[in-house]
Amino acid sequence: MEDKKVISILRLLFNSTVVKYGNKIIELAGEEGYNSFQSETANGRQLVQAFGLKTIEDVFYFMNDVNGIQWKREADSFVTGFCPTAVIGKQMNAKPTCKGCCLIPLNSMVQAIEPSVKLEMQQTIWETGKPCIFDINRK
DSSP states (O other): OOHHHHHHHHHHHHHHHHHHHHHHHHHHHHHHHHHHHHHHHOOHHHHHHHHTOOSHHHHHHHHHHHHOOOOEEETTEEEESOOHHHHHHHHTTOOOOHIIIIIHHHHHHHHHHOTTEEEEEEEOHHHHSSOEEEEEEEO
16 A cells, blocks of 8 residues: 555544544533643643654644644744544534644644744634634744
8 A cells, every 4th residue: 555545544543533532522521621631631842852843833744744734834823724633523523623632732832842832723624614723922
């Protein structure tokens, strides 16, 4: 099997697992409980060290590689018009997991690199049908 096909299959499995188990936690603990769980388990410092991430751009492009999102830098924001997690989630009639599966882990990694930066989620494909926009705010 070609490497590209293997990567596509692994991304599909990863994204469907994120949706399935994210929604299971939401069902059992509510959205607040899910976000709290994600905050507690997001180990940004360990991830940036393990994968050699040095910049905010590295973090977003790392996520592109992991799950197939296509983040692009636009001024003080990162924007994507494609999110496989949202595509799969909508097909499964699942609740959005954007904050827990994207914003919290991304913030954790970004703040491990630049503690004065905080990402703010302006909108998501899953909830609005329009591109995801994450603003970079410097304290």
